[in-house]
Amino acid sequence: MPVIDLIHTTATIIGVLPADISVPPNDTGLPGIEALRTIVGAIMTVGLILSVLALLVAAIVWGFGAHSSNPHLAGRGKTGVLVACGAAALCGGAVTFINFFWNVGQGV
Template sequence: MSAPTIDIQPNTTGLPGLAALESIVGALLTFGLIAAVAGVAISASAWAVGAHSSNPHVAGKGKSGVLVAGGAALLIGAANTIVTFFNNAGASIR
């Protein structure tokens, strides 16, 4: 006895409101990128103040903040590609 084959694919017609949800997610991506830019600016300022005032703790936190905000922007920008990659990888498993 073999198990039945189930082949369900994502679609854009299954539920009402998907266009609104896509719009909301797009706005969240924009908000995240704006927050990342603010994070880079604030962290770079802290890095500069820490470096010029001979405060290695503040300078180190500023460096870390720049890297974290840059990484966040990278992940936000690549979100569609990352999700598409894993969706295709998962769909190819049989």
């Protein structure tokens, strides 16, 4: 294939491709979006409540371990407190986290 034909074919293909594609999220595209939002909000609430419960249990375990001179139990309590705090941060900041990366993706 001569070089001129190759350049002409490439220019033709580039001319056929769309120049700008924009697909924003559609809130009305599917039925049940509002119900799904309600379900996700309820799951986030349950996650936060369970994180607080886990934090309380882990703090109690940490306290028992520290006062009974049991370093293994105290270490497990400390780990539980950190995990509960991480889970609460993830549940509470999920919307902000997703929106941040959505905006980063829109800028690419």
